[in-house]
Amino acid sequence: LQADVLAQIDQTTELKSLNDIRVNTLGKKGPITEVLRGMKDLTAEERPVVGAFANEIRDNLQAAIETKKAALEAAALNAQLASEALDVTLPGHAVRKGNAHVIQQIIEQLEDQFIGMGYQIAEGPEVEEDKYNFEMMNLPKDHPARDMQDTFYITPEILMRTQTSPVQARTMEQHDFAKGALKMISPGRVYRRDTDDATHSHQFHQVEGLVIDKHITMGDLKGTLLAVAQELFGAKHQIRLRPSYFPFTEPSVEVDVSWGDVDENTKPEDIEWIEVLGAGMVHPNVLTKAGIDPEVYGGFAFGLGPDRFAMLKYGVDDIRNFYLNDVRFLSQFK
Numbered sequence: 001l002q003a004d005v006l007a008q009i010d011q012t013t014e015l016k017s018l019n020d021i022r023v024n025t026l027g028k029k030g031p032i033t034e035v036l037r038g039m040k041d042l043t044a045e046e047r048p049v050v051g052a053f054a055n056e057i058r059d060n061l062q063a064a065i066e067t068k069k070a071a072l073e074a075a076a077l078n079a080q081l082a083s084e085a086l087d088v089t090l091p092g093h094a095v096r097k098g099n100a101h102v103i104q105q106i107i108e109q110l111e112d113q114f115i116g117m118g119y120q121i122a123e124g125p126e127v128e129e130d131k132y133n134f135e136m137m138n139l140p141k142d143h144p145a146r147d148m149q150d151t152f153y154i155t156p157e158i159l160m161r162t163q164t165s166p167v168q169a170r171t172m173e174q175h176d177f178a179k180g181a182l183k184m185i186s187p188g189r190v191y192r193r194d195t196d197d198a199t200h201s202h203q204f205h206q207v208e209g210l211v212i213d214k215h216i217t218m219g220d221l222k223g224t225l226l227a228v229a230q231e232l233f234g235a236k237h238q239i240r241l242r243p244s245y246f247p248f249t250e251p252s253v254e255v256d257v258s259w260g261d262v263d264e265n266t267k268p269e270d271i272e273w274i275e276v277l278g279a280g281m282v283h284p285n286v287l288t289k290a291g292i293d294p295e296v297y298g299g300f301a302f303g304l305g306p307d308r309f310a311m312l313k314y315g316v317d318d319i320r321n322f323y324l325n326d327v328r329f330l331s332q333f334k
């Protein structure tokens, strides 16, 4: 029995089966207990001999089980330590870093430029009154030029602003000319019932600009716009001013920027132009409606499209890419 059980103990690799061996051999129903229990049937001479022998085997097996138990517990602890070991030299998980939307980047670049030229940044509501969006901009209710900007109306008097120009009216109303000239830009979202295509979105951005002072000329407007366009686009693109019409400026111009690379060998008829902004000298009616005397003050205004600027700067040929919010597209502009 002893040799057999010792062999079993030796082969055991689990604490649970070791315990089974202990219960089976040394437990209440085990063979050794049975022998000791049968002592009463033995003669007085046999008892000490059998008793001593049984006790010796029991002690031997008990000692073997304890030794094996300690060894198995130590092995289990080592295995656990090995499996839970922390390798501090393994590379960690990279934290994904977001970036500002490309149009926001263009707007911030423009803000930096204009702040450098002494402009303030103004804000206005996207849900706007008809009064500021149209009437104070010299576009009364029956004016045919309202059709140029197809409008989302909320009520007959409240609309989604179609342009950032209402911020002109709001800042002119507030400005204290005793403190100096008015020079502001106002970036923000605008909304139109335009059919989406490669260069039109029903929701896009504008950056309005307005300068009002005593001796402002068309030359100031042209110089400002050329400086901004050159800073943003560099020498690769050409710029042209075209006469245009807006009810709130007189005279009015539109500025186009050439699409793709252009150099001195490019034939003028081969250049493809994309319209990026409207501008002009502030109409006397607009000044009067805001309580400014057009005999004393004058100025220029412009409204540019940063979406179109972003298209030109990065060669993106479809404006809708900016609004699909595909991270693979947007994460290119870091």
Ligand code: FA5
Pocket (backbone or CB within 6 Å): 149, 162, 163, 164, 165, 192, 194, 199, 200, 201, 202, 204, 205, 206, 246, 248, 249, 252, 275, 276, 277, 278, 279, 280, 301, 302, 303, 304, 305, 306, 307, 308, 319
């Ligand atoms: C205006 O909105 C005038 N308020 C601009 C202005 C301000 C003129 C101050 C004079 C003085 P227009 O509708 O042309 O003008 O739009 C101005 C610019 O916004 C365009 O040159 C173009 O860059 C951009 N734009 C217009 N419609 C869209 C559109 N659907 N999607 C993307 N960009 C557009």
